[in-house]
Amino acid sequence: MTHYITRRSFLKLSAAAAGTLAIGQLLPPMVAQAATDAGLLNAHGDGYIPSMCEMCVWRCGLIAKVKDGRVVKLDGNPDHPHSKGHLCVRGQSGVMNTYDPDRVLDPLIRVGQRGEGKFRIASWDEALDLTANKMLAIKDTYGPEAMVFSSTHNLSQPQFENILYAFGSPNYGTQRSLCFNAMIVANLMTYGMEEPERIYDDQLEYVILTGRNLMEAISTSETSALSDGIARGMKVVYLDPRFTKTAAKATEWLPIKPGTDLAFHLALLNVIVTEDLYNHSFVNDYTVGFEHLAQEIETYTPEWAAPITEISAETIRRIAREFAAAAPHALAHNGWRTSNFINSFHTQRAITILNTLVGNWNVALRASGGESSSALGAPPQPPYPRSSAQRLDGVPSRYPVVPLKLGVFQELRESILSGEPYQAHGWFISRQNPVMSLPDRARTLAAFEKMDFIATVDIIMNDTAWFSDVVLPEASYLERYDPLSPVGDRVFLRQPVIEPQGNAKSALWIYKQLGERLGLGDYFQYEDEEDYIRQQLAPLGVTLEEVRSKGYAELPPADDPGFEWNTPSGKIEIYSETLANVNFPAVPTWQAPPEPPQGQFYLLTGKVAQSTQFGTQNNQLLHKYSDEPRLWINNNIAAERNLADGDWVEVTSEVGQVHIHLQVTPAIRPDCVYLPPGYGHLSKGLTTAFGIGASDSVLHVTYSDPISGSQALSQTFVTVRKA
Numbered sequence: 001m002t003h004y005i006t007r008r009s010f011l012k013l014s015a016a017a018a019g020t021l022a023i024g025q026l027l028p029p030m031v032a033q034a035a036t037d038a039g040l041l042n043a044h045g046d047g048y049i050p051s052m053c054e055m056c057v058w059r060c061g062l063i064a065k066v067k068d069g070r071v072v073k074l075d076g077n078p079d080h081p082h083s084k085g086h087l088c089v090r091g092q093s094g095v096m097n098t099y100d101p102d103r104v105l106d107p108l109i110r111v112g113q114r115g116e117g118k119f120r121i122a123s124w125d126e127a128l129d130l131t132a133n134k135m136l137a138i139k140d141t142y143g144p145e146a147m148v149f150s151s152t153h154n155l156s157q158p159q160f161e162n163i164l165y166a167f168g169s170p171n172y173g174t175q176r177s178l179c180f181n182a183m184i185v186a187n188l189m190t191y192g193m194e195e196p197e198r199i200y201d202d203q204l205e206y207v208i209l210t211g212r213n214l215m216e217a218i219s220t221s222e223t224s225a226l227s228d229g230i231a232r233g234m235k236v237v238y239l240d241p242r243f244t245k246t247a248a249k250a251t252e253w254l255p256i257k258p259g260t261d262l263a264f265h266l267a268l269l270n271v272i273v274t275e276d277l278y279n280h281s282f283v284n285d286y287t288v289g290f291e292h293l294a295q296e297i298e299t300y301t302p303e304w305a306a307p308i309t310e311i312s313a314e315t316i317r318r319i320a321r322e323f324a325a326a327a328p329h330a331l332a333h334n335g336w337r338t339s340n341f342i343n344s345f346h347t348q349r350a351i352t353i354l355n356t357l358v359g360n361w362n363v364a365l366r367a368s369g370g371e372s373s374s375a376l377g378a379p380p381q382p383p384y385p386r387s388s389a390q391r392l393d394g395v396p397s398r399y400p401v402v403p404l405k406l407g408v409f410q411e412l413r414e415s416i417l418s419g420e421p422y423q424a425h426g427w428f429i430s431r432q433n434p435v436m437s438l439p440d441r442a443r444t445l446a447a448f449e450k451m452d453f454i455a456t457v458d459i460i461m462n463d464t465a466w467f468s469d470v471v472l473p474e475a476s477y478l479e480r481y482d483p484l485s486p487v488g489d490r491v492f493l494r495q496p497v498i499e500p501q502g503n504a505k506s507a508l509w510i511y512k513q514l515g516e517r518l519g520l521g522d523y524f525q526y527e528d529e530e531d532y533i534r535q536q537l538a539p540l541g542v543t544l545e546e547v548r549s550k551g552y553a554e555l556p557p558a559d560d561p562g563f564e565w566n567t568p569s570g571k572i573e574i575y576s577e578t579l580a581n582v583n584f585p586a587v588p589t590w591q592a593p594p595e596p597p598q599g600q601f602y603l604l605t606g607k608v609a610q611s612t613q614f615g616t617q618n619n620q621l622l623h624k625y626s627d628e629p630r631l632w633i634n635n636n637i638a639a640e641r642n643l644a645d646g647d648w649v650e651v652t653s654e655v656g657q658v659h660i661h662l663q664v665t666p667a668i669r670p671d672c673v674y675l676p677p678g679y680g681h682l683s684k685g686l687t688t689a690f691g692i693g694a695s696d697s698v699l700h701v702t703y704s705d706p707i708s709g710s711q712a713l714s715q716t717f718v719t720v721r722k723a
């Protein structure tokens, strides 16, 4: 049967699915039993079941209301430290993630040309056999390294990683270099840890947010802590070329010139050192290299930074003094998506050092208790085979300080295109949409053309699945188990609150089945999903049955490392010998980023509260809350250029062109434009989202920060003219 995905055939498919639902979607029996025993479900099987949200990577605790075998409402679980009883608008709309009429509910095998959208429905056996055979053929002909794997952070990533490392490929693309490499690598070089936890206690008085738009780019716990802090008078300084919702809540909005945050922070360091406002005993006892910094920043005065940042010297000096006066109850937030410019690594290092100089460790920042997961069990498995092949993304040869698990995804794509140092032939993708998230979409599609085989695991026909040869449909987060999720001193359970629709399956099942077909069964020593979780829970002495009704189990408290850092010196490294050894500046130093030529604009990206990346625009509930995405342009510039609100414009960068309606607003600097992300889909299998807006990935030029490998997402310059 040829399944040509058009709106009509999707509707036909979904009508068939709805037919099966109408005669009674089932609750998973063991889950329903536990909820009934705990008094959460009534005799008809209606009531409440705890689980976890997956509308973004934050994984808040939820309580699903089920009625007649269907999920009808989602609320926050008050016991979860992230959500504390609340779900954001995306979390509350998660019902339509499961009941999206565009869900892929059967394995699909491509029958037309790539990108044509012609697929036929296949059985799991056929789709998995085909996938395994193609992967093994590539391995036999070119070696395991010719298979590339990529996935974005999720709970079944350990099973995904088992497939790739046991298969023997070193080529692993994650979203991290498009997201937070600069921040993570800077933290590793300074504190020897990926990300210290930020403490928002009642004492915090002063926060500097560098492009961290917490009111829209949501992390529930931090977003609500920020609101609470503002309500009790905490001062918030917010740097962003756009007036975002966080700017609206901040005490002070500084519309900094893009790419110059480094100059701003270097000048803060200059004032704090030259005016002797730093914490001498903390610096003496717990840091190395202060004198190198003091020397480097001598010339970085507020007067030097003012014309660069377009923030006055008085303002910079005042903020430095206020920050130091509030210390240690002061926090310079190191951001999350810190992939803006090729100097973002130094910006991040400057921020870590600003925190260090005022000695806010264990007051505003502390070691994160991330290692509590080591208290969990896991099925036994053999060690991975050693891969002698070079990684295609240039880690560590060209990126010596980037950890392997971070990688440099956009460089991996470049190597596929160049065929150097060797040619990749296959790509296995899960829970990721590189067609949209990598810069320069045309190059990503060209890289796909070089592939003999592409397989994608997703819940909908995302743009990457649209260009794949096989699509393996995962059950949605309300329909499946995942490995446990440790958060602080608890471990949370994702459990199915309804049975999967159609033939969708959990990732735990999919990877085990694929692993066995690849001859890697030893890496998947669990009977089924419940057995896997039982093995995880075993050392805690609690049963899965006990965890089901509460949704979590307690973990033994993690050790508090206090004032110990996992750096070569055991101290906070203001000067990093590790960086010096590979010929990178060992203390932050000014690097001017490129600026747009006359008449062009910086193209900015930034999250919106009602969608997650590129994966939720097709959600029919969220769609209702979303305005048409338009290109923001400053009102004075629009007037100068005779452009009006709503005009249809042509936006052109050196690599691509899009067309979009204009939004004329004073809420953006005159030298910038902003395109809300997540639209401009290529997949016609997304019938709600297709045809709306434009994708900035068409315009983004590929630039990697040479130290952290972060893609510089604000470093694309565009022209705008009436179309």
Ligand SMILES: Nc1nc2c(c(=O)[nH]1)N[C@H]1C(S)=C(S)[C@@H](COP(=O)(O)OP(=O)(O)OC[C@H]3O[C@@H](n4cnc5c(=O)[nH]c(N)nc54)[C@H](O)[C@@H]3O)O[C@H]1N2
Residues within 6 Å of the ligand: 056, 057, 179, 180, 210, 211, 212, 213, 214, 216, 217, 218, 219, 239, 240, 241, 242, 244, 256, 257, 258, 259, 260, 261, 335, 336, 337, 338, 340, 341, 604, 605, 606, 607, 608, 609, 610, 611, 612, 613, 714
């Ligand atoms: N609702 C929602 N929440 C999310 C997500 C989502 O998709 N939707 N995604 C999650 C993820 S994966 C991430 S990484 C985080 C990201 O959260 P954030 O770190 O806040 O990142 P963005 O929203 O991408 O960008 C923040 C701001 O940076 C500004 N900006 C651009 N260039 C510069 C510059 O040079 N300097 C300064 N100071 N600002 C600049 C942009 O105008 C934008 O407003 O959000 C998380 N939370």
Ligand SMILES: Nc1nc2c(c(=O)[nH]1)N[C@H]1C(S)=C(S)[C@@H](COP(=O)(O)OP(=O)(O)OC[C@H]3O[C@@H](n4cnc5c(=O)[nH]c(N)nc54)[C@H](O)[C@@H]3O)O[C@H]1N2
Residues within 6 Å of the ligand: 054, 152, 175, 178, 179, 180, 337, 430, 431, 432, 433, 434, 436, 437, 438, 457, 458, 459, 460, 462, 474, 475, 476, 477, 605, 606, 607, 612, 613, 614, 615, 616, 677, 696, 697, 700, 713
């Ligand atoms: N232009 C531009 N590019 C960017 C950014 C930007 O703001 N603008 N942001 C950058 C950042 S911060 C990040 S983190 C990356 C994100 O980049 P990606 O990770 O590539 O993008 P997502 O849209 O988050 O991809 C997640 C995919 O998971 C699918 N999915 C959802 N639920 C499930 C599930 O239960 N199972 C499975 N198997 N799949 C599921 C969704 O349908 C979606 O296709 O993009 C980066 N690139």
Ligand code: SF4
Residues within 6 Å of the ligand: 053, 054, 055, 056, 057, 058, 059, 060, 083, 086, 087, 088, 089, 090, 091, 092, 218, 219, 220
């Ligand atoms: S922040 Fe929102 S979308 Fe993300 S897990 Fe929490 S409720 Fe879900």
Ligand SMILES: [Mo]
Residues within 6 Å of the ligand: 178, 179, 180, 337
């Ligand atoms: Mo991200």
